[in-house]
């Protein structure tokens with residue numbers, strides 16, 4: 521059976537945590553409300569996606585940039601990737617924004633994600649998975665989310681991301 525966490529769509533746990541996500545009221549001029557409108561924030565009580573909560577494309581692009589900067593200097597990971605990381609950066613950010621409820625550009629341009637199949641050409645054992653996860657953990661803990669997202673909501677979203685990356689990276693191991 522295909523690991524559920526690799527496929528797009530929100531699971532029950534996502535929904536439960538996201539129903540608790542709150543956005544701080546805009547400071548200053550409440551009437552303009554430009555900050556929340558920019559992110560398409562829902563009305564109070566409505567649910568928002570992780571994509572919206574974290575900060576949209578800008579957040580996922582920054583997350584992936586930080587991650588690949590670590591990859592480029594990592595002795596275990598760098599040899600697996602092409603020298604030019606432009607396309608992996610773009611595709612990974614597009615995949616993540618789609619997975620977490622944003623625009624489906626990844627599948628429009630690349631087709632079904634099939635991440636296990638797409639990773640078959642790369643020998644991924646426990647050391648590669650651990651190095652990958654360590655780099656992504658650092659990125660998740662470092663890259664700021666949208667500043668108007670309440671502290672406890674930021675923690676909830678980070679927990680979702682950490683859990684997903686842990687499970688998905690384990691599911692991509694393809695070498696003993």
Ligand code: HEM
Nearest residue numbers: 600601602608611612615630642644648649652685688689
């Ligand atoms: C949560 C786990 C992971 C996710 C969500 C993920 C996601 C992706 C995505 C979306 C791509 C681009 C695929 C495409 O071109 O359409 C990619 C490429 C790649 N990933 Fe992962 N990946 C994960 C784990 C890993 C792990 C554990 C490794 C091994 C250390 C790895 C190594 C690679 C490599 C080498 C590429 C190819 C770069 C290229 O030649 O373009 N990934 N990954």
